[in-house]
Amino acid sequence: MATLRLSSLVAFLALCSTTLPTSFGSGPPAPFIVPVQRVVNSSTSGHNLVKAGQARFEVFNRIQTRTKGFAASAAPSTSLTDQIVTFTINSVVDGKNFSLIVDTGSSNTWVGANPANRLTPPVSLDLLEVTYGSGAVLGQETDKTVNVTPDVAVESQSIGEAITSVGFDGVDxxxxxxxxxxxxxxLLLDPIATIPTVMDNLFSQGTIPSETLGVFFAPTTEDNPINGELSFGGVDTSKATGPMSFFQSTLPFWAISQSATFGDTTIMNLTTCVVDTGTTLVMLPDDTFTAYQDLTGGTLDATTGLLSISPAQLDSLQTLSFIGTDVNGETQHFDLTPNAQLFPRAFNTEIGGSADDIFLIVASSGSTAVSEVGCIMGQTFLQRTYSAFVTPSGDPSGAGTVGFATTPFTDATTN
Known part of the structure; x- marks a missing residue:
């Protein structure tokens, strides 16, 4: 559980003071909530979650090294079909519905991955090319009105319209x-330009009171595809079981400094961790992962690439804690209980395992040293917390904060 202080509670209440309304009326704008759908990529077996996470990690480090956007010339080494679950939001552009991946690890918005659901040829502003590690897109950039809900529109949003893309089966x-x-x-014609994001425009157009995105994901063990929400403009206090702790983010990502312990043993010193809804696993530096493997007694499964443990090893599994100093100078920790470290058994066969296998959701980033980006706190971490991504005073160029709070799923036994 998180160690929470009064200063964190005050900051949390201040941020949440206008939250929870889901529609607009007279007076100042209010946050609004949009459901998130889970898409299970079950059309093929043998999903390589580790490879997908490592590809994502490589792209993050390439961006950090170059301090630019995603390298346009790099070919994707995996596809999203290698990941068992993606989280999507339904949006409308030019009267068409699009299922779009919720991605805190990238910032471009684009549509048309499904050739049957593309828009009419646009008046192009520029050419767009983005590589994600788990896919890539080449398209035309154009201004459109994007409806985040039927009643909430983002005017003149610059989005990409795919000419071709790879790695995005089942989403738009x-x-x-x-x-x-x-x-x-x-942008190929103006490579030093930036493109205002959906959140930037929602705030600048006066639609939301603050440039804050709240994210709630439930663990992916239930049949109901609606298992999460996005809160635009504030956080949804009804989803949290405690106040939030906020950590300073490091540009150009939503990245925070964290150390990690397994039980009473420190396995990772302070490391830059990207908080990423687009990665399934918790990816740790190779030396940290080796220490984790030794302490759990897990063995690498040749088919899935995940650590496998026995029932006896599960009984002795310790808590994996991420620890950092919040914006108030207080030490906070957020825990993955033994149960939270387990890959959902309902999906074991989807990744090439057997129904009775016990797999862990922690993997190696493939790096032998802590580089600019050392780890990724992916979906399996975020499903056990409520998270918030805050741009300061609506200034997209400034480093923001990332917040976490406990939820009913933090200590739940769901696997």
């Missing part, structure tokens, strides 16, 4: 919720 594109700096380098 991406809505990027990362900092705006990640869009730099994605």
């Amino acid at each position: 594109g991406i809505m990027g919720f990362g900092p705006v700096g990640l869009t730099e380098g994605t």
Whole structure:
């Protein structure tokens, strides 16, 4: 559980003071809530979750090194079909419905991954090219009105319309919720330009009271595809069981400094961790992962690439804690209980395992040293917390904060 202080509670209540209304009336704008759908990629077996996470990690480090957007010339090494679950939001552009991946690890918004659901040829502003590690898109950039809900529209939103894309079967594109700096380098004719994000425009157009995105994902073990929500403009206090702790983010990502312990043993010193809804697993530096493997007694499964443990090893599994200093200078920790470290058994066969296998959701980033980006806190971490991504005073160029709060799923036994 998180260690929470009064200062964090005050900050949380201040941020939430106008939350929870889901429609607009007279007076100042209010936050609004949009459901998130889970898409299970079950058309093929043998999903390589580790490879997908490592590809994502490589792209993050390439961006950090170059301090630009995603490298346009790099070919994707995996596809989204390698990941068992993606989270999507339904949006409407030019009267068409699009299922778009919720991605805090990138910032461009684009549609048309499904050729049968593309828009009419646009009046192009520029050419767009983005590589994600788990896919890529080449398209035309154009201004459109994007409806986040039937009643909430983002006017003159610059989006990409795919000419061709790879790695996006079953979805129509991406809505990027990362900092705006990640869009730099994605326009081919103006590579130093940035593209205002959906969140930037919602705030600048006066639609939301603050440039804050709240994210709630339930663990992916239930049949109901609606298992999460996005809160635009504030956080939904009804989903949290405690106040939020906020951590300073490091541009150009939503990235925070964290250390990690397994039980009473420190396995990772302070490391830059990207908080990413687009990665399934928790990806740790290779030396940290080795320490984790030794302490759990897990063995690498040749088929899935995940650590496998026995029932006896599960009985002795310790809590994996991420620890950092919040914006108030207080030490906070958020825990993955033994149960939270388990890959959902309902999906074991989808990744090539057997129904009785016990797999862990922690994997190696493939890096032998802690580089600019050392780890990724992916979906399996975010499903056990409520998270918030805050741009300061609506200034997209400024480093923001990432917040976490406990939820009913933090300590739940769901696997």
